[in-house]
Amino acid sequence: MCHVIVTCRSLLWTLLSIIVAFAELVAFMSPDWLLGFPRSDPGVSGEGVDSGQYRPSLGLYSRCLRISTQGVGVICGPYAASFGEVASGFWQAAMLFLSAGTLVLGCVACVSIFTLCFQSIFRKSIFNICGLLQAIGGLLLMVGLMLYPAGWGSDKVKGYCGTEALPFRPAGCSLGWAFYAAIGGTLATFLCAVLSAQAEIATSSDKVQEEIEEGKRLICLL
Numbered sequence: 001m002c003h004v005i006v007t008c009r010s011l012l013w014t015l016l017s018i019i020v021a022f023a024e025l026v027a028f029m030s031p032d033w034l035l036g037f038p039r040s041d042p043g044v045s046g047e048g049v050d051s052g053q054y055r056p057s058l059g060l061y062s063r064c065l066r067i068s069t070q071g072v073g074v075i076c077g078p079y080a081a082s083f084g085e086v087a088s089g090f091w092q093a094a095m096l097f098l099s100a101g102t103l104v105l106g107c108v109a110c111v112s113i114f115t116l117c118f119q120s121i122f123r124k125s126i127f128n129i130c131g132l133l134q135a136i137g138g139l140l141l142m143v144g145l146m147l148y149p150a151g152w153g154s155d156k157v158k159g160y161c162g163t164e165a166l167p168f169r170p171a172g173c174s175l176g177w178a179f180y181a182a183i184g185g186t187l188a189t190f191l192c193a194v195l196s197a198q199a200e201i202a203t204s205s206d207k208v209q210e211e212i213e214e215g216k217r218l219i220c221l222l
Contacts, residue, residue, distance in 0.1 A: 131196030
């Protein structure tokens with residue numbers, strides 16, 4: 001029999017799990033990991049947002065550039081037609097770890113929705129299983145983020161950041177919001193792993209069991 005159980009801790013864990021998975025996915029797909037040094041577009045003149053000065057951005061597999069031959073505006077898209085054309089071997093490895101971690105978090109986010117109704121499977125707590133998977137996903141993301149700066153010495157990065165760019169030293173580039181979002185999502189992933197244990201405790205408390213014995217199908221303990 002399905003009992004819908006909603007507690008403050010379980011609801012917080014579910015919402016945070018969904019937010020973290022979405023944040024990691026958006027960060028992975030964004031081209032705003034590195035912001036190149038300011039440069040001018042000879043085809044554009046004047047002041048304002050669309051002036052000749054702009055900063056190109058470079059992501060794991062995509063980039064944003066202003067192409068003067070196509071008029072004023074920034075053109076974004078993948079720079080790599082295949083996985084082998086990614087800027088460096090370190091970035092290829094980082095993409096594998098980050099995508100694996102994001103996939104794990106996405107699966108957990110989907111399962112977390114169903115924990116409102118099903119709290120165990122084969123007598124094993126779904127919260128504990130999901131918490132373990134989130135910890136594994138967090139480790140995968142952490143390895144990917146550690147590999148990412150090692151690829152800053154590639155020729156692709158030097159074209160955006162200058163010839164002085166070296167591994168772990170981006171020279172004329174600065175870190176974009178996507179990198180910080182990925183770090184924040186990774187830290188929040190470990191927080192989710194801890195909250196999963198609290199969600200398990202909250203949904204199996206004596207108060208919940210009492211309401212189940214009373215025949216209630218919807219139990220809300222906020």
